[in-house]
Amino acid sequence: MSAQGLLIALTKGRILEEVLPLLEKAGIIPAEDISKSRKLIFDSNIEGVRLMVLRGSDVPTYVELGCADIGIAGKDVIMETGSSGFYEPLDLKLATCRLMTARPVAQNKSPKRMRVASKFVNIAKAYFSEKGQQVDIIKLNGALELAPIMGLADCIVDIVDTGKTLKANGLEPEELIAEISTRVIVNKAAMKLKHAQIQDLLMRLQKAVN
């Protein structure tokens, strides 16, 4: 938990672009243009409320360990951490997409033991193990669609929005693993000790979502 005020960890990139207008609607405005600055931490128009811009996968870590009071991150990243070390009180319903398995269109038969490439290795592991299917998981960090084309994997677990990226690479979505959207997470100690301040912020955000 940050010592004073509220420190909010934001996810940079696509989520930030969608979240900043929502924060503004909720009455929270960065003191300077985040997109034009190389700084990583910003004051806001509200006394004591600061914003920090991080890689999505680092947001849950900062919140769980209490370096940030509040985090805004994709459900995919939150699921991948597998942590219950924070609360997840609000769905901002932004940057919505689906986490799916996908495979080559022409592939008609699965091998006995599939090789699955993904950035989300924990989610993939949990998903196939729940189905009782033994698979080998291969961790990749990007351009997942290449893995089946190059024979590195039989299928992938990836984010699908319009499905155009899959289609352009000869893949098709198969099974839905989870509906994804941007969530607010809150450090557990901060929720107790800064209750009024955090509830006020959550209410403003909830109103802005509605």
Ligand code: AMP
């Ligand atoms: P699409 O071609 O519209 O299905 O977009 C798929 C690609 O865009 C994925 O491989 C992701 O890298 C990225 N993408 C789309 N939506 C999101 C999102 N909400 N969060 C993170 N990445 C996304």
